[in-house]
Amino acid sequence: xxxxxxxxxDRLLVLALILPVASLMLAFVLGGxxxxxxxxxxLPIGLAVAVAIAAAVLHGDAPLHxxxxxxxxxxxxxxxxxxxxxxxxxxxxxxxxxxxxxARADFQVPPGTTESRAPFAFWTLxxxxxxxxxxxxxxxxxxxxxxxxxxxTFAAIPLVCLDGRAQTLAAALRYLxxxxxxxxxxxxxxxLLYGAYGTLDIGQLAARIGGDPLEPAAxxxxxxxxxxLLAKTALFPVHLWxxxxxxxxxxxxxxxxxxxxxxxxxxxxxxxxxxxxxxxxAQMAAQVLAALGxxxxxxxxxxxxxxxxxxxxxAYSTIAQIGYLFLIFPLVASPETAPLAxxxxxxxxxxGGALQLVSHACAKxxxxxxxxxxxxxxxxxxxxxxxxxxxxxxxxxxxxxIAGMSLMGLPPSGGFMAxxxxxxxxxxxGQWWWMxxxxxxxxxxxxxxxxxLATALSTQGPSPVLVKPVDRSREWVVLGLALISVLLGxxxxxxxxxxxxxxxxxxxxxxxP
Amino acid sequence: MSSVTLFGLCGAALVGLGLYxxxxxxxxxxxxxxxxxxxxxxxxxxxxxARRGGGVIAGTGSDPVPQALIITGLVxxxxxxALAVALLRRLLQETGRDDWDEDERxxx
Numbered sequence: 001x002x003x004x005x006x007x008x009x010d011r012l013l014v015l016a017l018i019l020p021v022a023s024l025m026l027a028f029v030l031g032g033x034x035x036x037x038x039x040x041x042x043l044p045i046g047l048a049v050a051v052a053i054a055a056a057v058l059h060g061d062a063p064l065h066x067x068x069x070x071x072x073x074x075x076x077x078x079x080x081x082x083x084x085x086x087x088x089x090x091x092x093x094x095x096x097x098x099x100x101x102x103a104r105a106d107f108q109v110p111p112g113t114t115e116s117r118a119p120f121a122f123w124t125l126x127x128x129x130x131x132x133x134x135x136x137x138x139x140x141x142x143x144x145x146x147x148x149x150x151x152x153t154f155a156a157i158p159l160v161c162l163d164g165r166a167q168t169l170a171a172a173l174r175y176l177x178x179x180x181x182x183x184x185x186x187x188x189x190x191x192l193l194y195g196a197y198g199t200l201d202i203g204q205l206a207a208r209i210g211g212d213p214l215e216p217a218a219x220x221x222x223x224x225x226x227x228x229l230l231a232k233t234a235l236f237p238v239h240l241w242x243x244x245x246x247x248x249x250x251x252x253x254x255x256x257x258x259x260x261x262x263x264x265x266x267x268x269x270x271x272x273x274x275x276x277x278x279x280x281x282a283q284m285a286a287q288v289l290a291a292l293g294x295x296x297x298x299x300x301x302x303x304x305x306x307x308x309x310x311x312x313x314x315a316y317s318t319i320a321q322i323g324y325l326f327l328i329f330p331l332v333a334s335p336e337t338a339p340l341a342x343x344x345x346x347x348x349x350x351x352g353g354a355l356q357l358v359s360h361a362c363a364k365x366x367x368x369x370x371x372x373x374x375x376x377x378x379x380x381x382x383x384x385x386x387x388x389x390x391x392x393x394x395x396x397x398x399x400x401x402i403a404g405m406s407l408m409g410l411p412p413s414g415g416f417m418a419x420x421x422x423x424x425x426x427x428x429x430g431q432w433w434w435m436x437x438x439x440x441x442x443x444x445x446x447x448x449x450x451x452x453l454a455t456a457l458s459t460q461g462p463s464p465v466l467v468k469p470v471d472r473s474r475e476w477v478v479l480g481l482a483l484i485s486v487l488l489g490x491x492x493x494x495x496x497x498x499x500x501x502x503x504x505x506x507x508x509x510x511x512x513p
Numbered sequence: 514m515s516s517v518t519l520f521g522l523c524g525a526a527l528v529g530l531g532l533y534x535x536x537x538x539x540x541x542x543x544x545x546x547x548x549x550x551x552x553x554x555x556x557x558x559x560x561x562x563a564r565r566g567g568g569v570i571a572g573t574g575s576d577p578v579p580q581a582l583i584i585t586g587l588v589x590x591x592x593x594x595a596l597a598v599a600l601l602r603r604l605l606q607e608t609g610r611d612d613w614d615e616d617e618r619x620x621x
Contacts, residue, residue: 170613
């Protein structure tokens with residue numbers, strides 16, 4: 001049966017795109033209560049498709065590839081899923097399912113009405129976001145990826161201002177301007193690459209760029225595209241739009257945005273530097289990207305410490321955690337990177353980065369949803385006044401705590417495994433300064449989470465008055481997602497071989513002059 | 514000066530103007546317009562690349578692929594502008610302000 005899966009793998013890629021788009025259109029046309037039902041029915045099917053793609057990649061031990069409509073690049077558009085894409089698709093599906101289950105209580109059409117604005121918008125946008133994310137993770141054509149990025153922006157912006165308050169409108173508008181600047185810079189880079197090499201297909205571009213002496217256009221294009229994508233990923237110093245946008249959105253939307261939306265543009269930065277550009281150039285860019293990442297870790301951590309509101313704290317924590325992702329560039333690109341035998345002789349930093357992507361997605365979605373439950377039951381999310389909430393909502397706080405454990409990098413958790421692999425890689429390459437940043441970032445994370453947990457778990461004072469009771473099933477969803485981020489750390493390292501399929505990272509830095 | 518060079522320089526000038534406006538100018542509407550200028554510059558650049566040829570179909574004098582990309586890009590840029598203007602209108606209705614800058618302090 002598995003070999004059938006591999007044989008039909010290319011059709012699975014198309015299905016991963018068509019399914020959310022078809023559901024989106026159906027939900028849009030039928031509207032009302034149907035929008036929610038259609039979205040909820042799509043969740044398990046989408047998860048099954050993602051699992052099937054991952055299984056096909058793993059079993060076939062090769063990336064899946066398809067040319068849409070039988071048109072080969074450079075005229076046609078190709079889709080491709082390697083190990084990392086498969087993992088991102090799977091993570092997206094898992095977070096989508098959890099958020100969908102969680103959001104049911106918040107986005108129900110009120111009884112007595114046939115349709116209301118917020119639920120209709122939320123369920124259709126959830127599907128739109130899913131379609132855009134899958135398109136980014138599967139895309140192989142730079143222009144197609146631009147369209148996918150824009151779809152992502154158009155789905156994410158209305159999610160930010162779903163409640164229509166002036167503050168969230170302003171946050172959404174600012175987010176939109178940053179995102180548009182980012183995508184137009186990306187498009188400019190794509191135009192230059194097409195002008196210089198006559199193709200937009202990532203595989204063909206890599207072959208043509210690698211074959212010739214590097215044209216200045218390629219360098220400028222890579223710089224423009226990276227700058228644009230950094231604005232969308234909210235790496236320091238272009239992070240200004242993220243905290244108000246992610247903190248102002250409804251909890252379920254914040255979870256989607258913080259866990260998934262910023263990862264899409266990061267994924268493209270990875271692809272540009274490791275799949276398109278030649279290795280030597282990647283090494284030069286790597287130090288700059290990682291320096292910005294290090295600044296993000298420290299800056300985001302310090303600002304998170306100073307926040308008065310829980311959701312703002314979690315949003316600043318996202319900025320810091322994004323910083324960790326950028327540390328993988330110098331560690332993977334370094335010529336001294338020692339391969340790990342458990343990982344098919346690929347550098348540990350690559351696996352560490354992928355684990356950070358996945359564990360942060362699960363942990364951050366869980367934290368935002370836990371914060372949403374706390375805010376809904378208390379009527380506010382001021383950290384100072386959270387005293388005793390641990391007694392009122394023990395399960396929510398437990399989920400928040402273990403998700404935080406993964407962010408801090410305490411063993412045993414996915415976050416620990418990710419940061420440990422990065423530390424190990426930094427030590428092996430002799431780039432000890434990144435080790436200091438990783439450790440300092442962990443301490444800062446511990447400090448700002450301690451601020452929340454110490455207040456929430458205090459036994460003094462009366463139990464807080466709950467404005468609204470919390471639904472137990474929603475607490476289970478949050479706990480489940482938090483547990484996934486922790487359990488990732490207990491999986492043996494060798495089972496992460498999926499991450500390496502389809503990319504020759506073991507060769508990076510080895511064959512250089 | 515050949516037409517390709519002339520249009521290339523025009524595209525570069527539009528990109529420069531747009532970038533300047535997007536980063537420096539106050540007021541959300543100005544930035545939305547600047548984004549459109551920037552986008553037009555990029556589309557013009559695609560046009561120049563199409564005119565110059567040498568892409569997918571060599572020897573035909575001009576290359577149809579960038580033209581197709583421009584059309585798609587125009588649709589996306591139009592949708593983006595519409596979304597931005599709609600958001601701005603709503604913000605104006607709610608607050609009477611036409612920019613997002615002032616509320617940074619009140620958010621705390």
